[in-house]
Every structure is written in structure tokens, then in C-alpha cells.
Amino acid sequence: MDTKEKIIGKSFLIIALSSISALALIAIFIFAEGLPLIWKIGPKAFLFGERWIPSKGEFGILPMIIGSFWVTLGALLLGIPLGMACAIFLSELAPPVVGTVLRPAIQLLAAIPSVIYGFWGLVVLVPLVRNYLGGPGLSILSGSIILGFMILPTIISISEDSLRALPSSFKAGGLALGATHWQTIWRVLIPAARSGIVASIILGMGRAMGETMAMIMILGNAVKMPSSFLDSARTLTTNIGIEMGYASGDHRQALFATGVILFFIIMILNSSAIILSRRRMG
Amino acid sequence: MRIDRTRYLTQGIAKILIWSATLFTIGVMILILFQILSDGLPVLRLHFFTESPRSMGREGGIFSTIIGTVALTFVAILFATPLGVGTAIFLREYTRETKVSRLIRFGTDCLAGVPSIIFGLFGFVFFVIYLNMGWSILSGGLTLAVMILPTIICTSEEAIKAIPYSYREVSYSLGGTKWQTVTRAVLPHSLPGIFTGVILGVGRSIGETAAVILTAGSSLVMPTSFFSPIRTMAVHFYILAREGISMEMAYGTGAALILLVLFVNIIANWLLNRYIRKKG
Numbered sequence: 184m185d186t187k188e189k190i191i192g193k194s195f196l197i198i199a200l201s202s203i204s205a206l207a208l209i210a211i212f213i214f215a216e217g218l219p220l221i222w223k224i225g226p227k228a229f230l231f232g233e234r235w236i237p238s239k240g241e242f243g244i245l246p247m248i249i250g251s252f253w254v255t256l257g258a259l260l261l262g263i264p265l266g267m268a269c270a271i272f273l274s275e276l277a278p279p280v281v282g283t284v285l286r287p288a289i290q291l292l293a294a295i296p297s298v299i300y301g302f303w304g305l306v307v308l309v310p311l312v313r314n315y316l317g318g319p320g321l322s323i324l325s326g327s328i329i330l331g332f333m334i335l336p337t338i339i340s341i342s343e344d345s346l347r348a349l350p351s352s353f354k355a356g357g358l359a360l361g362a363t364h365w366q367t368i369w370r371v372l373i374p375a376a377r378s379g380i381v382a383s384i385i386l387g388m389g390r391a392m393g394e395t396m397a398m399i400m401i402l403g404n405a406v407k408m409p410s411s412f413l414d415s416a417r418t419l420t421t422n423i424g425i426e427m428g429y430a431s432g433d434h435r436q437a438l439f440a441t442g443v444i445l446f447f448i449i450m451i452l453n454s455s456a457i458i459l460s461r462r463r464m465g
Numbered sequence: 466m467r468i469d470r471t472r473y474l475t476q477g478i479a480k481i482l483i484w485s486a487t488l489f490t491i492g493v494m495i496l497i498l499f500q501i502l503s504d505g506l507p508v509l510r511l512h513f514f515t516e517s518p519r520s521m522g523r524e525g526g527i528f529s530t531i532i533g534t535v536a537l538t539f540v541a542i543l544f545a546t547p548l549g550v551g552t553a554i555f556l557r558e559y560t561r562e563t564k565v566s567r568l569i570r571f572g573t574d575c576l577a578g579v580p581s582i583i584f585g586l587f588g589f590v591f592f593v594i595y596l597n598m599g600w601s602i603l604s605g606g607l608t609l610a611v612m613i614l615p616t617i618i619c620t621s622e623e624a625i626k627a628i629p630y631s632y633r634e635v636s637y638s639l640g641g642t643k644w645q646t647v648t649r650a651v652l653p654h655s656l657p658g659i660f661t662g663v664i665l666g667v668g669r670s671i672g673e674t675a676a677v678i679l680t681a682g683s684s685l686v687m688p689t690s691f692f693s694p695i696r697t698m699a700v701h702f703y704i705l706a707r708e709g710i711s712m713e714m715a716y717g718t719g720a721a722l723i724l725l726v727l728f729v730n731i732i733a734n735w736l737l738n739r740y741i742r743k744k745g
Contacts, residue, residue: 187642187644188642188643188644191643191644192559192643195554195558195559196555196560196565198551198552199551199552199555199556200565200569202548202549202569202573202618203552203568203569203572203573205576205611205614206572206575206576208591209583209584209587209611212587212595213583213586213587216590264486265486265489265490268483268486268487269486271483272483272484272486276480276483276484285487285491287730287734288491288494290730290734291730292494294669294729294730295497295498295672295723295726296671296672296673296674296699296722296726297672297674297675298672298674298699298703298706298722299497299501299672299702299722301703301706302702302706302715302719303497303501305706307500332493332494332497335490363473363475363476364476365472365479366475366476368479389578389580390578390580392580393578393581393582394580395580395582395674395675396674396675396703399707400706420675423586424582424585427585427586439590442582442583442586445582446579446583449579449583450575452578453574453575454571454575456578457571457575
């Protein structure tokens with residue numbers, strides 16, 4: 184009996200380890216495919232090169248790195264205020280009935296496929312931007328707006344959780360000192376839930392960095408250094424998504440190398456968010 | 466007195482801003498869904514679901530892409546469920562807070578944040594090329610399985626965590642072994658929660674595009690085996706819209722996709738609520 188139990192315990196350990204070995208496999212295979220090209224053309228030329236001309240063997244991804252950061256920045260400019268407002272609304276202001284309807288609705292937003300957001304951006308937002316603000320319409324601005332909405336569920340649910348996790352004495356103390364409800368929210372609750380809120384923003388940033396299909400449809404995909412929010416742009420993800428279908432040889436390796444950089448950025452963002460939210464628990 | 470009035474004024478303004486931001490968010494979301502559904506629903510006739518796409522999707526329906534979506538999701542769930550639930554059982558029942566369990570949790574959290582295009586790259590180089598499965602249902606399904614694993618692990622762990630310790634004590638006091646306790650006292654009661662996680666995984670698989678297009682291909686030919694390449698509804702929708710093949714068909718496919726995802730998520734939510742009410 185005892186040996187049987189031991190075997191079962193070990194089998195579960197093996198299952199659990201094989202689950203996370205997926206992460207290791209992903210890293211190994213993408214690095215093995217991408218790193219050789221980075222060494223071949225030199226990390227500096229790859230990261231800071233401004234020209235991406237696969238047919239001539241020129242692989243510089245600086246425009247895509249800049250593109251990714253612009254789009255993410257734009258998404259955060261929209262997503263943070265809206266997300267924080269919704270999180271405060273749900274945790275402090277919403278009548279209970281409204282909360283029970285709204286919370287699943289926001290979860291649903293996360294479930295809508297990204298191609299749907301991309302399509303809506305393409306048929307509604309892009310013409311609006313083109314007609315009223317000029318430029319090609321397929322632009323960083325359009326992409327940022329759509330992404331801003333796509334990262335809302337992440338920001339809202341984690342921020343709301345961390346606001347709710349605060350002991351009720353925090354709020355009671357604030358109110359007892361004569362502060363208004365809003366002063367209590369702004370000066371006591373939000374600072375106290377800070378690490379969870381920051382974690383939610385970082386995770387939202389990760390989602391924005393990683394979004395592919397919607398961005399392919401909206402950003403216009405031009406390989407050049409963006410100079411305004413109305414310019415079309417290409418991100419790290421869309422670079423892979425667009426060209427992977429037909430790339431081969433060095434070109435394909437360069438796309439995997441783009442994936443390596445993306446993987447790095449995402450892992451740094453993710454681990455800092457995880458560490459931040461752990462600290463809140465502990 | 467004057468100070469008092471300003472702070473109530475500030476509070477009033479802040480609350481109005483928060484209310485309007487929330488209403489704005491919901492408004493935009495409803496607008497997005499409404500826009501696509503209002504143009505797409507008229508396309509959804511019976512033959513749209515029962516006919517396969519003809520001439521690149523300009524005519525016909527979406528039957529073969531429905532088959533593609535179902536097959537891919539089936540493979541993903543088939544592989545991800547045992548792995549995910551097993552991992553959750555290990556974390557909750559077979560270990561304490563150790564270095565190993567912390568590593569597994571950290572790995573799961575990291576995996577949850579990996580962008581789908583990275584899963585696509587991985588699936589392409591590992592399943593399609595290295596394991597020589599080609600663009601196929603199997604490659605796509607396995608890639609999706611890795612992608613939805615964190616969702617299933619997390620929800621299963623929550624479900625198992627919610628089982629009161631007394632259930633286990635009763636089983637042990639009756640002379641049950643650990644295995645018997647897990648399979649007869651813990652798992653049956655956490656099934657609804659686990660099922661919710663699986664359904665959420667189904668929802669993600671249905672909507673995924675980037676990872677699928679790189680691993681399962683985008684062939685419109687009806688699949689004959691698990692090694693055939695296929696096109697899912699989401700990929701079909703993307704190609705119709707991006708290449709401007711047919712806006713009418715794109716709206717129809719988009720509406721079908723939205724309805725399917727809404728349906729799946731409402732089921733998951735309903736299950737979860739019922740489960741929580743029963744526990745409470």
C-alpha cells in the first residue's frame with residue numbers, strides 16, 4: 184500500500200513538472216532558433232539597426248521595438264485611467280446588484296477574441312481617425328485605443344481584487360478621522376493597494392506588448408521609425424505575425440530572434456508583476 | 466466651513482468622473498458587439514452553418530471551419546485537462562510550500578503571460594518541424610493545450626482549495642488512503658470548479674488566431690485525420706477581413722464567433738455561480 188501511494192505521489196510530481204517544463208521548452212526552442220542569427224549579425228546591429236530588408240539580409244528591429252513601446256504607452260494612457268475608475272467603481276461605489284452584473288461582463292471582455300477587436304478597429308476606428316485627424320488611419324493612435332480597451336479586464340480585475348483585499352479597518356479608520364469617502368479612497372485605500380495596482384498595470388503592459396492579430400489589422404505595418412501618433416507602425420509581434428507565413432532561412436531565424444527579444448521583455452514584465460503581487464500576499 | 470465644501474465638491478466631481486468612465490467603458494463594449502452582430506446576424510442562415518466555404522470564402526458558409534475549431538479545441542482539452550488537473554492536485558494535495566511548488570507556481574504564472582504569437586512560434590518549430598507533425602490539427606491542438614494549461618491549473622487549484630478540510634478528515638478517519646481521499650472525497654466535489662476552468666480554456670481556444678495560424682495552417686480543405694491541416698473560424702474571419710475577400714462573410718463569421726464565445730462563457734459563469742452558491 185505504501186509503495187503504491189509513493190508511486191502515485193511521484194507521478195503527480197512528474198505531471199506537475201512536465202506542465203511547467205512547457206515554459207522551458209518554449210524558451211529553449213525559440214532561443215535555439217533565434218540566437219544564432221543575433222550572434223551572426225551582432226546584437227547591436229540587430230537591436231539598434233533601423234533597416235529591416237529581409238531580401239538583402241538586413242535585419243534591424245529598432246523600428247519594431249519603438250513601435251511596440253509607442254503602442255503600449257498609448258494603450259496605458261487610455262487603459263490606466265479607465266481601468267482604475269472601473270476598479271474603484273466596482274470595489275467602492277457600485278451597488279451590489281450592479282457589481283454582480285458588471286463583473287462577469289468585464290470578464291467577458293477578456294474572452295472576446297482579439298480578431299474581433301481588430302476588425303472593429305479596422306471598420307470603425309480607422310476611418311474615423313483618417314477622416315477627422317488625417318494620416319492613413321491605420322496608425323499608432325487607432326491601435327492604442329483598441330489595445331487600451333483590450334487590457335482593461337486585466338487592469339480592472341487585479342486592481343479590484345487588491346482594493347477588496349484591504350482590511351476593512353483601513354476604510355473605517357479613514358472615515359473615522361473625518362475624511363470624505365473620496366478622500367479615504369484616494370489617500371488611504373489606493374496607496375495601501377499600490378503594489379497590486381502596479382502589478383495589474385504591468386500585466387496589462389505585458390498583454391499590450393504581446394497582442395498580435397488586432398495590431399496587424401490596425402497598425403498599417405509600415406517598417407519605419409514612427410514620428411507621430413498618426414503614423415503607421417509595426418510592433419515586434421506583428422513583425423512575426425505578418426512574415427512568418429512565407430519566411431525561410433535567415434529571414435525565418437530573424438523572426439525567431441524577434442521572438443527572443445519579445446520573450447525577454449515579457450518575462451521581465453511578468454516576473455516583476457508576480458513578485459509585486461506576492462509581496463502583497465506576504 | 467469653506468474647506469468642508471471644497472472637499473465635498475471634490476468628492477462629487479470624482480464620483481461623477483468614475484461613474485462616467487465606467488459607463489463609457491461599458492458603452493464602448495456594447496457598441497463593438499452591437500456593431501458586428503447587427504451587420505453579421507442577417508448573414509447567419511442555416512446554410513451558412515451547413516455549407517463549406519467556396520471560392521476562398523466569397524460564397525458558401527463556414528461548415529469546414531466549424532469542424533476545424535471543434536477538432537482543434539477537442540485536442541487541446543484532451544491534453545490540457547489531465548496535465549492541468551494533475552498539476553493542481555499535486556500543488557494542493559501532495560506538497561507543502563516548498564521550493565518545487567513555488568517554482569511550479571511561478572512557472573504557471575509566467576506561462577499565463579506569454580503572448581500567443583510566442584506559443585505560435587514554439588508550436589511551429591517544436592510540433593510542426595521538430596516532431597514532424599506538419600501543419601495539422603494535432604500540432605495546433607497541442608500548441609493550444611500548452612496555452613490554456615495555466616487557466617486550467619489555476620481554476621482547478623482554486624476549486625480544490627475550496628473543499629473544506631473536514632472532507633479529507635472524514636475520509637482518513639474511515640481508513641481511506643491518500644489516493645482514495647483524493648479521488649473519492651476531493652475530486653468529485655471540485656468537479657464543477659474544474660469544469661469551469663476547462664470551459665474557459667475552450668473559450669480561449671475558439672478565439673485564438675495567432676498561435677493557430679502558425680501551427681494548424683489555414684487550409685480550407687475538409688480535414689480527414691488529425692494530421693490534416695485545417696482552418697478555424699477565428700482564422701477564417703481574420704483572413705476574410707484582412708484580405709478583404711468578403712465583408713459580408715466576415716461579418717457573418719465574426720457574429721458566429723462572438724455568439725459562440727459568449728455562449729461558452731455564460732455557461733462557465735453560470736456553473737461557477739451555482740457552485741459558489743452551493744458552497745456558501
